[in-house]
Amino acid sequence: MKKLLKISIILLLCLCIRVKGETYYGRLRGGENIGKIYIKKKRADGFTHYMTANFIYLDDKLVYCLEPYVIISGNLVEFDVYNKYYNLSEELWNRVKKIAYFGYNYKDKYHDHTADYWFVVTQVLIWKELTSDEEIFFTDKLNGNKISLFEEELNELRNLVNNYETLPRLNLKYDMYLGKEETYTDERNLLEYYDIEESEMFSFKKEGNTLTITPRKVGRSVIKYTRKSINYGRLPIVYQSNLDQDVMETGDIDEIVFYQPILISGGSFNIKKTFTENIDKYTTMGAKYNLINEEGEIIKILTTDENGIINIDNLPFGKYCLKEIKAPEGFIIDDQLYCYSIDENNLNVDITLYNKLIKGKIEITKVYASSETGIMTPEVNVKFGIYDESGKLVKEVTVNNDGKINEELYYGKYVLKQLTTTDGYEMMEDFYFEIDENEKVISKVIADAKIITGSITINKYSDDKEPLEDVVFGLYKENKLIKTYVTNNEGIIEIKDLDLGKYEVREIETKEGYEIDNKIYEINLTKENNFIKIGAINKKVVILEVPDTYKNV
Incomplete structure (x- = not known):
């Protein structure tokens, strides 16, 4: 009946979650003494128990006692086996687990609890956690006076338990930038106990309590920190029996996981x-x-x-x-x-x-040959249009006094079209060209303009419609004789390839027996009227016969 009331209350509270474990038969016993360390326990009702510190075993298993005032029987008894102690609240059980974990045999960079006396420190702190209104202390001898012993160790163990769920303080920025390395140091010196989960979003390097993060991808992410306590590879084991002390084997404690959200941004061009x-x-x-x-x-x-x-x-x-x-x-x-x-x-x-746009140049030299001299002459003041490939007029240019066009043009395909011409000359054919290289020069001499010429045909015949041969005509320009022409046997003169312009045709010498024609024929050869036909009539000379009656008068 030593625990019936307490167990009944816990059962009522935990009935819905307590699961019966396996059964274990074993003998609980005290082991070898741990130096000259003495402990006294005083219950509130006056019950006192004093002892020499020693290891406690369940068969060959090192265990901690969970009931400060229950005396170990040393008998072979049946134990119910659980992975938690249902007699305690969840909060208190978690503390007891941590005391056992960080107690005897715990070792890290800053702590070494492998000395035997750490078993005593651990056991005493477990008892202190389980008894709120009772005294448990060290004495100078068996059942001796209270002394101050292992206070520093007890505080060290308390701090490990109390700080286990304390999170590192890195002051990590939420906003991070792609490729920008950031280094943070944990103010609480706890980071080294945590593992950080790999992520495709960032790379990291952890050295002690310093964390360096380099974001690798844009977006929202989290940094996952996990503190794992896996020195034993199993949970704590609780052995409970109504016939003996309840005890526990140390096991791993719950891992601590927390997340740090981050937003990774990148730059842009x-x-x-x-x-x-x-x-x-x-x-x-x-x-x-x-x-x-x-x-x-x-x-x-x-x-x-x-x-x-x-x-x-x-x-x-x-x-x-x-x-x-x-x-x-x-x-x-x-x-x-x-x-x-x-x-x-x-x-x-x-x-x-x-x-910069590709820019080139077109250089055009415009000349024409005189029909009279054959000499090439600059064709000045003639206008040209430069059109792009869509047919849009880009520029209108005029040939200068040297007969040249010099124009800069940007990249593209063009056509040069003659818009005006010198009287007597035809327009040139369209000239296609392309500016496709910077500083390209298109040079062209245009000298193939066709001269528009005129012709004059003279039909010479008598007043009785007979052709007159060997009649001489003169072609005049600006009152100067250019050339003389003689009618053929058909009475015809054909004057071809004349420059356009104004001329005069005069009869210079006629056929014997005919009167000379003194008429001046004024001719104006133009593009619109470049063929002129003249019909010229000569009258016969009339010889009057003198009657005989007048002869020798």
Whole structure:
């Protein structure tokens, strides 16, 4: 009946969760003494128990007593086996487990509890936790006077238990940046007891109580910290019996897990490609750039969209350079290297990059040959139109006094069309050309303009409609005789390949027996009227016969 009341209360509280374990038959016994250490226990009702400190075994298992005032029987008894002590509250059981875990045989970088006396320290602290209104203390001899002993060790063990669930204090930032290494030190010196779960979102290095994190991907993530206490590879084991002391074997305690949320952001380049000439027909689409990191490695090839824009996000902190490897169509490639840094002060970098349009030149020399001399002469003041491939007039130009056109043009396909011409000359055929290289010069001499000539046909006949042969005519220009012509046997003169203009035709000598024609024929040969036909009539000379009656008068 030593524990019936207490056990009954616990059973009522825990009936729904207590599970009967296996049964174990064993003998609980005291082991070898631990130095000259003496303990006295005084219960509130006056019951006193004093003892020499010694190890306690259940057969060959080292155990701790859970009932300070129950005397070990030393008999072979039946024990019920559990992985928790249902006689205690969850909170108190957790503390007892931790005392046993951090007590005898615990060892880490800062603590060494492998000395035998640590078994005594651990057992005494367990008893103290289980008894709130009773005294348990060390004495100078068996059943002697109270002394202060192992106070430092007891406090060390209490601190380990109390701080087990205390979390590290790293003051970790929530906002982190891709590629930016951050180092934090735990103010509480607890981090070294924790493992950190690997993540594709970041890499880390933990050295003692210092944590260095380098974000690798953009997005929300958590850093998972786990403190595992797995020195035994099993849970604590409780052995309970109504015939003997309740005892426990030390086991692992619950792991501590906590999470640190983080938000990883990256930098960005917002690139706008433009050009200084600002001509609507051209576009900066299709420019290509190498994105180069600090190590000189090409990490990406960027291409401008239809608006000449490149947006690249999620860039880790660092220095980057942009190198154009392909210019937009019609532009000169930019050989300059542009470098920028992504950091907290320059997270989103706006960049404007320029290209120059390919520019060339057309040089036209316009000449024509005189129909009279055959000498090439500059055809001045003639107008030409330069049209783009869509048929839009780009420029209207006029041939200068040297017969030349010199015009700069941007990249593209063009056609040169003659708009006006010198009187007497035909327009040239359209000339197609292309500016596709910078500083390209298109040179052309246009000397094949066809001369528009005129002709004059003279039909000479008598007043009785008979052709008159050997009649001489003169062709005059500006009152000067140019050339004489004689009618053939059909009375015809054909004067061909005359320059357009004004002429005069005069009869110089006629056929014997005919009157000369003194009429001056004024001719004006034009593009619209370049063939003139003249019909000229000569009258016979009338010889009057003198009657005989008048002869010798």
